[in-house]
Amino acid sequence: MNDSLNNSCDSLNKNMLENDVLKLLSNKGVNFQNMVKCAMYMCICEESEKKQIEKKVLEIMKLQIKNPNVSTLLIAAIILDERGKLGGLPFNYEDDPTYVYADEVIGMAIANEIAGTKATFNFKWYDAKKPGIIGKLDRDGYMFLDDAVAGFVSGCMSKTFE
Numbered sequence: 001m002n003d004s005l006n007n008s009c010d011s012l013n014k015n016m017l018e019n020d021v022l023k024l025l026s027n028k029g030v031n032f033q034n035m036v037k038c039a040m041y042m043c044i045c046e047e048s049e050k051k052q053i054e055k056k057v058l059e060i061m062k063l064q065i066k067n068p069n070v071s072t073l074l075i076a077a078i079i080l081d082e083r084g085k086l087g088g089l090p091f092n093y094e095d096d097p098t099y100v101y102a103d104e105v106i107g108m109a110i111a112n113e114i115a116g117t118k119a120t121f122n123f124k125w126y127d128a129k130k131p132g133i134i135g136k137l138d139r140d141g142y143m144f145l146d147d148a149v150a151g152f153v154s155g156c157m158s159k160t161f162e
Helices: 002-027 033-043 047-064 068-085 103-116 117-129 132-139 145-160
Strands: none
Touching: 002 068, 033 047, 033 132, 033 145, 047 145, 068 103, 068 145, 103 117, 103 145, 117 145, 132 145
């Protein structure tokens, strides 16, 4: 009986976490649609394969948003950006100083959590090119969230091709 109750609570907690994270991301203009589009920007494939790959990466995104490690890191990036914009970090957030690399660490950690080392390498491509929503977040001054989303997208794309 306790196992059944624990499983029900775990399922409820994962659904609540997923909804909370999706709402927080949506408030910043991030959703599955623009993350899939961003993922496909860097995809080298035949035109005939694109729909199938889009479907697969979306499935993986929907699964990985429930991963508590991934979701927690996404939430951390959002909170850090909010604090930074209010002047609540121990450096000048608006300058996005090169000596602060915690944003990169968050992105790489998300990518690694989803698909391991290969995703960490893919993260560097997405972070450098800044396609789609990643570039928009960067231009809008989200120092942490652009890297977190780059990590999420690159992790999910890497998982797609496993």
